[in-house]
Amino acid sequence: RKEVEQDPGPFNVPEGATVAFNCTYSNSASQSFFWYRQDCRKEPKLLMSVYSSGNEDGRFTAQLNRASQYISLLIRDSKLSDSATYLCVVNTGFQKLVFGTGTRLLVSP
Amino acid sequence: DAMVIQNPRYQVTQFGKPVTLSCSQTLNHNVMYWYQQKSSQAPKLLFHYYDKDFNNEADTPDNFQSRRPNTSFCFLDIRSPGLGDAAMYLCATSREPLAGNTDTQYFGPGTRLTVL
Numbered sequence: 651r652k653e654v655e656q657d658p659g660p661f662n663v664p665e666g667a668t669v670a671f672n673c674t675y676s677n678s679a680s681q682s683f684f685w686y687r688q689d690c691r692k693e694p695k696l697l698m699s700v701y702s703s704g705n706e707d708g709r710f711t712a713q714l715n716r717a718s719q720y721i722s723l724l725i726r727d728s729k730l731s732d733s734a735t736y737l738c739v740v741n742t743g744f745q746k747l748v749f750g751t752g753t754r755l756l757v758s759p
Numbered sequence: 760d761a762m763v764i765q766n767p768r769y770q771v772t773q774f775g776k777p778v779t780l781s782c783s784q785t786l787n788h789n790v791m792y793w794y795q796q797k798s799s800q801a802p803k804l805l806f807h808y809y810d811k812d813f814n815n816e817a818d819t820p821d822n823f824q825s826r827r828p829n830t831s832f833c834f835l836d837i838r839s840p841g842l843g844d845a846a847m848y849l850c851a852t853s854r855e856p857l858a859g860n861t862d863t864q865y866f867g868p869g870t871r872l873t874v875l
Contacts, residue, residue, distance in 0.1 A: 658799070684863060693849055693866035694802065737801070746792075747864060749801035 651676050656738050656750040663757055667728050671753045673721040673738030683714055685723050686737040688752060694737055697723075728757045762786070763867035765850050771873045772840050780835040780870045782850030790856055791833040792864060793825060794849040802849055808833060809856055837872075845874045 656673045663669050675683075683700035698705065700712040700721055711724040721738055735752035742748050763784045772778040782791065790809050794802040806815045808827045822844070824836040837844055848871075851864040 654801075691847075691871070693869050695866070696863050699863070746804055746807065751799070751801045 654750040660754040682741040684739040688735045765867035788852035790853045792851040796847045
């Protein structure tokens with residue numbers, strides 16, 4: 651079983667739609683969680699950290715469920731510029747980040 | 760602006776010809792990482808330096824080596840590149856070894872390596 655698993659997609663949505671991505675992780679001792687965004691042929695960039703209480707940044711909402719070892723990202727009112735690959739990232743407690751393979755989002759006009 | 764810089768952005772080498780990729784940072788971070796990312800795959804950690812301490816991942820081939828002569832610079836040496844080593848190589852930094860939600864990594868733009 652992979653340490654971090656994501657649906658690779660692609661998710662094709664129209665502008666203005668709401669889309670949700672899920673991610674599961676296998677190591678119950680994992681300490682911290684992040685969503686990164688990666689544009690084609692570019693480096694990953696931190697989108698947001700994920701807290702147990704849930705957190706929101708504008709149109710983006712992240713949730714963590716430790717009991718189910720599950721992380722989610724919700725994007726409301728999708729924009730064309732949201733088209734990218736979204737990487738679920740977990741700090742497993744061994745001082746390194748483990749990346750999921752990413753979920754590709756395509757927002758169309 | 761403080762940042763992570765990688766040179767070159769694109770590197771072409773021949774099968775078996777040694778190649779060195781460069782990373783520098785102006786963030787004054789203690790930890791520097793090298794990742795390999797192949798198409799449609801997750802970034803895979805090769806190794807990292809915490810200050811001068813080198814930490815190799817168990818599954819990193821011996822063909823990959825690294826040097827960190829000072830805080831600002833870190834190099835990735837591929838001694839005998841094979842066709843399977845063609846990938847994007849990402850350098851990242853963090854202020855300290857990762858602990859907690861406030862600590863994360865900052866990535867450079869990557870070097871795309873082609874092996875002919």
